[in-house]
Amino acid sequence: MSERNIILAGVGGQGILSIAYVICHTALRRGMHLKQSEVHGMAQRGGAVVCHVRLSYEPIHADIVPTGMADIVLGVEPVEALRYQGFLSPRGWLVTSAAPLRNISDYPDLDAVLEQVAALPHHVLVDAKQLARLAGSARAENMVMLGAAGAQLGFEPEEYEPAIRGLFAGKRAEVAEASLRAVALGRGAAAAYIQHRDEGLQGGQALARVGEMSEAALIDCGEGAEATRHGG
Amino acid sequence: MRTELLLGDEAVARGAIDAGISGAFSYPGTPATEIFEYIERHREADGVRRIAATWSTNEKVAYEEALGMSYMGRRSIVSMKHVGLNVAADPFMSSGLTGARGGLVLAVADDPGMHSSQNEQDSRHYAALGNIPVYEPGTQQEAYDMTVEAFAESERLGVPVMMRLVTRLAHSRADVRVRDEPHAPTDVGMVRDWRDWTLLPVNARRRYADLLEKVRTLSAISDSSPHNPLCIAGPKGILCSGVAMNYVLENLDEQDEYSLLRVGFYPLPVERVRRLIEHCDEVLVVEEGDALIESRLHGLLGANYIRIRGRLSGDLPRAGELNADLVRRALGKPAHESLGTAQGLPARPPQLCAGCPHSDSYHHITEALEAYPEARVFSDIGCYTLGAFPPYNAIHSCVEMGASIGMARGAALAGLHPSCCTIGDSTFVHSGIAPLIDAVHDDTNMTVFILDNATTGMTGQQESAGTGASLMRLLEGIGVPAEHLLVVEPLAKNHAENVARIRREIDHRGLSVVVSRRACVRIPPERRRSTT
Numbered sequence: 001m002s003e004r005n006i007i008l009a010g011v012g013g014q015g016i017l018s019i020a021y022v023i024c025h026t027a028l029r030r031g032m033h034l035k036q037s038e039v040h041g042m043a044q045r046g047g048a049v050v051c052h053v054r055l056s057y058e059p060i061h062a063d064i065v066p067t068g069m070a071d072i073v074l075g076v077e078p079v080e081a082l083r084y085q086g087f088l089s090p091r092g093w094l095v096t097s098a099a100p101l102r103n104i105s106d107y108p109d110l111d112a113v114l115e116q117v118a119a120l121p122h123h124v125l126v127d128a129k130q131l132a133r134l135a136g137s138a139r140a141e142n143m144v145m146l147g148a149a150g151a152q153l154g155f156e157p158e159e160y161e162p163a164i165r166g167l168f169a170g171k172r173a174e175v176a177e178a179s180l181r182a183v184a185l186g187r188g189a190a191a192a193y194i195q196h197r198d199e200g201l202q203g204g205q206a207l208a209r210v211g212e213m214s215e216a217a218l219i220d221c222g223e224g225a226e227a228t229r230h231g232g
Numbered sequence: 233m234r235t236e237l238l239l240g241d242e243a244v245a246r247g248a249i250d251a252g253i254s255g256a257f258s259y260p261g262t263p264a265t266e267i268f269e270y271i272e273r274h275r276e277a278d279g280v281r282r283i284a285a286t287w288s289t290n291e292k293v294a295y296e297e298a299l300g301m302s303y304m305g306r307r308s309i310v311s312m313k314h315v316g317l318n319v320a321a322d323p324f325m326s327s328g329l330t331g332a333r334g335g336l337v338l339a340v341a342d343d344p345g346m347h348s349s350q351n352e353q354d355s356r357h358y359a360a361l362g363n364i365p366v367y368e369p370g371t372q373q374e375a376y377d378m379t380v381e382a383f384a385e386s387e388r389l390g391v392p393v394m395m396r397l398v399t400r401l402a403h404s405r406a407d408v409r410v411r412d413e414p415h416a417p418t419d420v421g422m423v424r425d426w427r428d429w430t431l432l433p434v435n436a437r438r439r440y441a442d443l444l445e446k447v448r449t450l451s452a453i454s455d456s457s458p459h460n461p462l463c464i465a466g467p468k469g470i471l472c473s474g475v476a477m478n479y480v481l482e483n484l485d486e487q488d489e490y491s492l493l494r495v496g497f498y499p500l501p502v503e504r505v506r507r508l509i510e511h512c513d514e515v516l517v518v519e520e521g522d523a524l525i526e527s528r529l530h531g532l533l534g535a536n537y538i539r540i541r542g543r544l545s546g547d548l549p550r551a552g553e554l555n556a557d558l559v560r561r562a563l564g565k566p567a568h569e570s571l572g573t574a575q576g577l578p579a580r581p582p583q584l585c586a587g588c589p590h591s592d593s594y595h596h597i598t599e600a601l602e603a604y605p606e607a608r609v610f611s612d613i614g615c616y617t618l619g620a621f622p623p624y625n626a627i628h629s630c631v632e633m634g635a636s637i638g639m640a641r642g643a644a645l646a647g648l649h650p651s652c653c654t655i656g657d658s659t660f661v662h663s664g665i666a667p668l669i670d671a672v673h674d675d676t677n678m679t680v681f682i683l684d685n686a687t688t689g690m691t692g693q694q695e696s697a698g699t700g701a702s703l704m705r706l707l708e709g710i711g712v713p714a715e716h717l718l719v720v721e722p723l724a725k726n727h728a729e730n731v732a733r734i735r736r737e738i739d740h741r742g743l744s745v746v747v748s749r750r751a752c753v754r755i756p757p758e759r760r761r762s763t764t
Contacts, residue, residue, distance in 0.1 A: 012582070028237055033406070033407055034237075034405070034406060034407060035405070036405040036406070038403045039403070040263060046583040047581050061556075062478045062556040063401065064404075066556040066560070066568060083574065085572070085573060086570055089569070089570065103583070104580055120571070
């Protein structure tokens with residue numbers, strides 16, 4: 001991996017900055033340069049939140065990703081992920097949770113939103129809400145998505161562990177454990193989704209099929225994806 | 233040296249600590265808040281508190297405290313958002329004349345694009361007005377390095393120095409190389425001749441002449457500064473400053489042959505500017521904020537002297553934040569191919585948190601005013617400004633810190649009834665006390681709602697100086713009549729009772745102050761006990 005332009009999207013309170021923390025500290029351990037642009041102040045209050053992360057072994061100039069230069073838009077909420085679709089390069093990936101956060105009165109029809117995502121050439125849909133609960137922490141939707149973005153971000157899953165432990169250093173040990181499990185489940189779910197899509201399933205069908213998989217099957221699928229990637 | 237992951241704000245703070253400051257002074261304001269907060273978190277070394285750091289009542293006070301520390305020969309930093317400098321303008325403008333004894337750095341964060349502000353004023357104008365030098369970093373590393381240098385220069389030249397940041401740098405993180413150990417607090421000794429700092433006309437005239445002499449020195453420094461590098465190449469020129477440099481570099485390829493002047497230190501390097509202009513057929517000026525450099529070029533040389541492009545010519549937008557895409561277009565390069573924007577998405581504006589006390593306060597106030605369609609509620613700066621949006625639609629103005637009370641009084645004196653205002657506890661102490669004293673003085677027919685949530689909420693739950701019992705003592709002390717000073721607890725279960733009590737105060741033809749008191753839901757529980 002040489003350079004990555006990442007856009008993290010969600011709603012204030014969904015833990016976007018925690019995802020950025022883990023990615024950036026992981027990149028730092030690799031000796032990469034990085035820039036991470038955040039939203040503070042008024043915009044944070046329950047509104048749309050975006051965070052631009054740029055990683056490179058070369059010095060980085062602009063703090064925000066130029067249009068058409070993003071490799072991945074990672075969403076913890078599907079409408080918020082779509083909001084930044086325009087930043088993606090034609091080869092870029094949109095990876096998002098399928099779980100809506102409806103804190104506005106004019107939230108669109110969810111099926112239409114998910115169809116819009118599924119129409120993109122490179123995308124992943126993951127039910128982060130369900131997987132976070134499965135991992136043992138309803139608040140870990142952000143960590144599920146971090147895992148789901150795994151292959152596109154270019155990090156090995158075990159590389160995240162020091163940063164995740166650092167992030168939750170002041171909390172009970174179970175919080176970090178649940179987060180690590182959430183990352184693994186997210187990675188497996190993303191790999192399974194891509195597999196089902198490659199087999200010809202529609203976005204909604206693929207999502208439903210992944211939803212029926214057991215925890216063990218999901219984790220196997222994530223590790224399998226890893227093995228394939230290393231083999232290739 | 234070691235590498236740290238720092239916001240632009242934090243890089244300034246780290247630089248200040250490493251330069252050996254004895255004090256940090258500030259009032260919270262996005263995007264500058266994290267400068268002070270970082271110092272507050274890191275002010276102890278080896279278990280010893282080495283740096284004085286408490287939030288000040290407002291930016292004027294913060295500036296004066298920093299100035300007093302400089303008088304003592306100690307280094308200090310005062311940080312604020314751009315509009316905070318309006319509040320601190322009085323001490324700021326005279327601090328050029330007193331000069332600095334211990335290094336004095338003003339870190340001010342502008343907000344181009346108004347991400348979290350009511351205007352996008354450019355602080356470089358203030359620096360020119362006050363005749364003080366400015367460092368304008370383009371990267372987090374520069375924010376660190378320049379801050380360390382700014383303290384030394386402030387002390388060496390005897391002037392306060394401005395570090396000018398913008399949101400995009402202040403709130404962006406990067407890997408920064410920093411010193412392993414901070415410098416111990418420095419001490420150059422107290423001001424020797426107190427007359428230098430006693431700005432009676434006889435002294436001030438002399439000190440102003442001294443300051444103008446320093447400006448000549450600063451101009452010479454600017455023309456040889458490594459922060460103002462000039463590279464003469466092809467006939468097309470670019471003059472950029474601060475973070476705008478990043479948007480230029482993002483778009484330059486190896487085959488590009490632009491002549492390039494980059495400004496990171498002001499006053500402007502006039503000789504270098506002249507060399508660039510004389511060499512080039514046309515020059516694109518790229519600066520974040522106002523068209524300060526561009527308009528000066530027009531002023532010096534006349535718009536027809538050479539083709540100068542930028543925000544004034546329409547090649548870049550006249551207002552708002554720049555980015556790499558806008559600069560790419562101004563350079564005449566084709567846009568990058570992209571996936572295209574998704575259509576038909578709803579906006580998701582910021583909103584009050586679930587359970588927020590302001591939400592209940594607005595429900596009470598709006599219902600109490602239902603019978604008065606002509607009523608107006610002047611408001612102020614804070615989370616409660618979100619009362620302007622649905623479902624509340626509860627307020628009718630927001631201008632600057634403390635404006636609500638003065639404006640409600642002015643409107644009442646123009647005949648408005650009911651004339652109401654909402655102001656938070658922290659904003660009230662910042663600059664609401666003075667107008668309330670005026671209202672007490674003639675018992676103005678108005679109703680003031682102080683929304684006491686025990687904190688400065690919008691900027692991240694900093695401690696508020698006047699909340700709970702101390703706020704009540706303050707109100708009694710300035711003479712608010714006890715019979716029209718009441719406290720309500722904004723909760724749905726108290727709705728009918730609160731509406732009735734508020735209605736009585738609105739109907740009272742004179743001054744009433746209603747303190748709507750309930751702690752911000754974001755205050756950590758361990759801090760919440762003392763507030764009710």
